[in-house]
Amino acid sequence: MAQRRAILIWPLMLLLVLHTSYSFYVPGVAPIDFHRNHPVEIKAVKLTSSRTQLPYEYYSLPFCRPEKIEYKAENLGEVLRGDRIVNTPYDLHMNVEKKCEVLCDKPNKPVKFKVTESKLVVERIREEYYVHLIADNLPVATRLEFYPNHDDNDKKKEKEVQFEHGYRLGFIDNNKFYLHNHLSFIVYFHKEEIEKGQEPTYRVVRFEVVPQSVKYEDLKTDERGNCILPEAAGSLPQEIDPNKENDVLFTYSVHWEGSVIKWASRWDTYLTMSDVQIHWFSIVNSVVVVFFLSGILSMIIIRTLRKDIANYNREDDIEDTMEESGWKLVHGDVFRPPQYPMILSSLLGSGIQLFCMILIVIIVAMLGMLSPSSRGALMTTACFLFMFMGLFGGYFAGRLYRTLKGHRWRKGAFCTATLYPSIVFGLCFVLNCFIWGKHSSGAVPFPTMLALLCMWFGISLPLVYLGYYFGFRKQPYDNPVRTNQIPRQVPEQRWYMNKFVGILMAGILPFGAMFIELFFIFSDYRWWWRTFLVSGGSAFYVLVYAIFYFVNKLDIVEFIPSLLYFGYTTLMVLSFWLLTGTIGFYAAYMFIRKIYAAVKID
Known part of the structure; x- marks a missing residue:
């Protein structure tokens, strides 16, 4: 009893630690109040591109730098995401307007890009x-305004507004490359209610930017040294020639605007940057289809089983010598241990580990402890939860291994703890070597890899074990029927009974695995591995769609980004296969135990 209590206390303690660690980040709990003219720090996170999938540090490009560069201490999730949060020389003060300010240390003097730096900037612009x-x-966002189904004769149509994360480094026009060297910041604030005689306080609720490209020669300065932006019609963009040195002047302006949005709702804009209605419609549609089809299959299975069980029990009462038929025929072999029981139990243990991790992450996220303001919290929580859920993975793997007549429990425990993680770690290490070669911030530092190894072997x-x-x-597990000493001869199977065909069939409808299992038992009692492989068949279609998406939707053409895409896709497919295969296996196992327990067998 005490052992059970100790096992149950672990997840409760973990949830308490997670709540203590991340409750600070929940929106509305700990807002920062600013008074007028108080500094509002602008920090850089990283550079990203959907074409290369390789993040880079902000100062990997020749941007203006402050006197002292200070990096924020990142958590595990931020490091794995490639975030490298660092300070910038942008000087913002609450509710203080700035029309145009020169950014770099040397006022009114441009930054001279060397040829190598110019080529690097051009390459990053080309890679979007x-x-x-x-x-x-x-996070900063760029506002995009457009008229849907634009018609010049219809002037009453309202603009639709969308946002995209960050701002484009530059753009290409007529095979020429232009850099966004002027940023117009628009910061929205909410003025808090105060008592009479107190200084008003403000809270930042939205951060937008309008990037512009202005040629250095077109920028003028006033008597105080402040820059003056030219009229849009009379200015040229800042071109970057990759074959020569380029003079670039970085400037920015700041506009403050009051907003009715409160602190607790300030993330709503960022969370709705994609079409949420279509997303929810897709989810509801998928759930309805799955429940409808699984309901139909369940009705068919229940009616068939009730009829078979009634016939079997009636025949036993009438005549004990009647020859067995149907799925009752293999009752003496259906629970015969499969080949490689240690590997099977180890994979199922890893599947349980993943299932528990995902379940708790969903619960913690629903409780609001993984808000988007806490960068890297989701990945950090997932990593730690996977480590701690090894307790449950080992428990289920050990009990199943003993049920399958295994006796080398120490070797089985080591296999459970290392089989799936070693595949993940090995593949990630190989991919990380390529990322290191590209000098990307997405490369996991060597100390972090050592820390992950210590977590693996220490937690x-x-x-x-x-x-x-x-x-x-x-x-x-108590099986309802005994296993015969001599295995029954299995006749040669037809082509559609092959396990690979079964994987393709079950993958179309993952929740139809139980129905297919009943069909398999009629002619083949070797169901242990088959139910695990077939139940994870939907992972094959995930892989097929990932390949289709890569070919038709993405513009990735380089080798290393393609390698990263397929490497991470492989990890995702493997994890999804373990998860769905484990769920299908235990569903089929409980189903088979249930139906054979309902039949009278001597």
């Missing part, structure tokens, strides 16, 4: 990189 900045932990491995020990000591 975005720059990501934050103010008061809010996950001992917990898997502990769970495996208790699971192996636990009474094995």
Whole structure:
């Protein structure tokens, strides 16, 4: 009893730690109040591109730098995401307008791009990189306004507004490259209610930017040294020639605007940058289809089973010598241990580990403890939860391994703790070597890799052993029928009974695995591996769609970005296969135990 209590206390303690760690980041809990003229710091996060999938540090390009560069201490999730948050020389003060300010240390003097720097900037513009900045932990966004189904004769149509994360580094026009060297910041604030005689306080609720490209020669200065932006019609964009040195002057302006949006709702704009209605419609549609089809299959299965069970029990009462038929025929072989029981139980243990991790992450996110303001919190939580859920993965793997007549529990525990994680770590290490070669901020530093190894062998491995020990000591699953000493001869199967065909069939309707299992039992009692592989068949279609999306939707043409895409896709497909295969296996196992327990067998 005490052992059970100890096992149950672990997840409760973990949830308490997660709540303590991340409750600070929940929107509306700990807002920052600014008074007029108080500094509002602008920080840079990284450069990203959907074409290359490789993030880079902000100062990997020759932007203006402050006197002292200070990097924020990142958590594990931020490091794995490639975030490198650093200070910038932008000087913003609450509710203080700035028409045009020169950014760099040398006023009115341009930054001279060397040829190598010019080529690098041009390459990043060609690869469609975005720059990501934050103010008061809010990411910068670019406003996009357009008229849907534009018609010049219809002047009453309202503009539709959308936002995109960050701002474009530059653009291409007539095979020439232009850099956005002037940023017009628009910061929205909410004025808080105060008592008489007190100084008003403000809270930042939105951070927008309008990027512009202005040629250095067109920028003028006034008597105080402030820059004067030319009229849009009379200015030329800042071209970057990759074959020579370029003079660039970085400037910015700041406009403050009051807003009725409160602090607790300031993330709504960022969370609705995609079409949420279509997304929810897709989810509801998928749920309805799955429940409808699974309901029909369940009705068919229940009616068939009730009829078979009634016939079997009636025949047993009438004549015991009647020859068995149907799925009752293989009752003496259906629970025969499969080949490689250690590997099967290890994979299922890893599937349980993933299932528990995903379940708790969803619950924690629903409770509001993984808000978007906490960068990297989701990935950090997932990593730690996977380590701690090794206790449950080891327990289920150990008990199943004993049920399958296994006796080398120490080796089985080691296999459970290392099989799936070693595949993930090995593939990530290989991909990381390529990312290192590109000098991307997405490369995991060597100390972080050591920390992950220490977490693996210091947290996950001992917990898997502990769970495996208790699971192996636990009474094995009680099968309702005995297993014969001599296995029944299985006739040669038709082509559509092949396990690979079954994977393709089950993948179309993942929740139809139980129906297919009943069909398989009629002619083949070797269902242990088959149910695990077939139930994960939907992962094959995930892989096929990922390939289709890569070919038809993405513009990735370089080798390393393509390698990263397929490498991470492989990890996603493998994890999805483990997760769905584990769910399908235990569903089929409980289903088979249930139906054979309902039949009278001597």
